[in-house]
Amino acid sequence: xxxxxxxxxxxxxxxxxxxxxxxxxxxxxxxxxxxxxxxxxxxxxxxxxxxxxxxxxxxxxxxxxxxxxxxxxxxxxxxxxxxxxxxxxxxxxxxxxxxxxxxxxxxxxxxxxxxxxxxxxxxxxxxxxxxxxxxxxxxxxxxxxxxxxxxxxxxxxxxxxxxxxxxxxxxxxxxxxx
Amino acid sequence: xxxxxxxxxxxxxxxxxxxxxxxxxxxxxxxxxxxxxxxxxxxxxxxxxxxxxxxxxxxxxxxxxxxxxxxxxxxxxxxxxxxxxxxxxxxxxxxxxxxxxxxxxxxxxxxxxxxxxxxxxxxxxxxxxxxxxxxxxxxxxxxxxxxxxxxxxxxxxxxxxxxxxxxxxxxxxxxxxxxxxxxxxxxxxxxxxxxxxxxxxxxxxxxxxxxxxxxxxxxxxxxxxxxxxxxxxxxxxxxxxxxxxxxxxxxxxxxxxxxxxxxxxxxxxxx
Numbered sequence: 041x042x043x044x045x046x047x048x049x050x051x052x053x054x055x056x057x058x059x060x061x062x063x064x065x066x067x068x069x070x071x072x073x074x075x076x077x078x079x080x081x082x083x084x085x086x087x088x089x090x091x092x093x094x095x096x097x098x099x100x101x102x103x104x105x106x107x108x109x110x111x112x113x114x115x116x117x118x119x120x121x122x123x124x125x126x127x128x129x130x131x132x133x134x135x136x137x138x139x140x141x142x143x144x145x146x147x148x149x150x151x152x153x154x155x156x157x158x159x160x161x162x163x164x165x166x167x168x169x170x171x172x173x174x175x176x177x178x179x180x181x182x183x184x185x186x187x188x189x190x191x192x193x194x195x196x197x198x199x200x201x202x203x204x205x206x207x208x209x210x211x212x213x214x215x216x217x218x
Numbered sequence: 219x220x221x222x223x224x225x226x227x228x229x230x231x232x233x234x235x236x237x238x239x240x241x242x243x244x245x246x247x248x249x250x251x252x253x254x255x256x257x258x259x260x261x262x263x264x265x266x267x268x269x270x271x272x273x274x275x276x277x278x279x280x281x282x283x284x285x286x287x288x289x290x291x292x293x294x295x296x297x298x299x300x301x302x303x304x305x306x307x308x309x310x311x312x313x314x315x316x317x318x319x320x321x322x323x324x325x326x327x328x329x330x331x332x333x334x335x336x337x338x339x340x341x342x343x344x345x346x347x348x349x350x351x352x353x354x355x356x357x358x359x360x361x362x363x364x365x366x367x368x369x370x371x372x373x374x375x376x377x378x379x380x381x382x383x384x385x386x387x388x389x390x391x392x393x394x395x396x397x398x399x400x401x402x403x404x405x406x407x408x409x410x411x412x413x414x415x416x417x418x419x420x421x422x423x424x425x426x427x428x429x430x431x432x433x434x435x436x437x438x439x440x441x442x443x444x445x446x447x448x449x450x451x452x453x454x455x456x457x458x459x460x461x462x463x464x465x466x467x468x469x470x471x472x473x474x475x476x477x478x479x480x481x482x483x484x485x486x487x488x489x
Contacts, residue, residue: 050384051421051424061391062410131397
């Protein structure tokens with residue numbers, strides 16, 4: 041019966057999660073108007089610095105091992121915060137792009153499609169990067185490559201800007217702070 | 219429906235509506251399947267069945283499965299063992315149809331995004347394989363201690379099927395929520411009905427397959443039947459009631475310094 045209990049608990053949790061997602065989806069539909077305010081600027085330069093392997097190598101050569109681990113973990117925590125924010129921004133941009141997909145203007149719809157695809161790629165890469173960052177926090181001496189995330193974020197910013205221009209040429213757009 | 223003790227047939231005029239072969243029991247077995255058959259017919263008439271071909275097949279399969287199993291269960295001259303033989307076979311067919319249906323739902327949700335189409339395929343393949351191994355491991359531990367092996371085997375098969383189905387549907391909902399994917403209204407309804415039904419069926423079949431609540435099996439049957447009824451009503455709503463499309467305002471992008479942004483972007487591109 042232990043197996044049955046495990047499966048019953050798993051089933052109940054799954055049902056709660058599915059219903060939770062379904063309810064959240066319907067609530068999100070009604071709150072699309074405030075999407076833009078959810079975007080948080082990301083300081084790409086600071087992110088680049090934190091992700092720079094040369095910086096890590098420099099710190100490794102200068103600091104005692106225990107001290108390096110401590111500093112590296114702190115840097116990784118900061119890096120994770122940046123990635124999470126970038127990922128959240130991408131999620132908001134997916135929804136903004138999807139709203140614009142229905143536009144009658146072909147150029148706007150195309151830009152929206154591009155934005156959605158790039159934002160989805162960033163979202164996927166952000167999840168992947170977070171896994172690697174958390175793994176690196178467990179083993180601080182390991183190497184970490186987060187550069188692809190940064191490149192994707194740069195591309196995403198360009199796509200968002202293009203969409204913003206097409207939709208409303210008078211309103212300035214920014215999703216990254218340089 | 220899925221009773222091992224099926225001596226009492228026809229409509230029972232017992233004290234409890236929660237007994238097997240009570241009016242409620244008959245209603246819960248008959249109504250949702252007739253409704254599902256009717257839904258299939260409506261989809262056909264509206265020409266929507268081409269868009270949801272696998273669900274259409276699933277709906278008709280359920281209706282036909284009922285049309286075969288219900289008389290076998292009710293007609294007292296047919297041995298109970300025959301019911302379970304037919305049930306075991308139809309469960310196998312149902313499993314195949316449900317997996318194809320879920321695969322179609324994954325393709326529909328992820329396939330419209332170039333960036334995620336490949337990920338969607340990977341998810342269903344790997345998660346499906348992992349869930350199948352898990353289901354096999356759970357099934358292997360369940361007791362098969364009945365003279366008619368296909369009775370406990372049917373329980374185990376149902377348990378295994380719902381481990382995989384509920385796991386895949388959960389994965390679908392969680393990943394779609396993570397990526398903020400926009401669902402097709404009807405596909406969402408199909409997945410929701412399937413998910414709700416699969417989770418409840420997983421719990422009840424897990425208890426049955428592992429020999430739990432032996433004296434209260436009829437209650438588990440009723441829970442399964444009632445849940446399937448709810449799922450059918452969900453499918454009716456999402457497939458027949460048009461989506462109320464809220465007029466979305468043109469996305470107001472955040473106010474910011476475009477000039478500075480442009481200048482810095484160009485500087486980056488020139489590096």
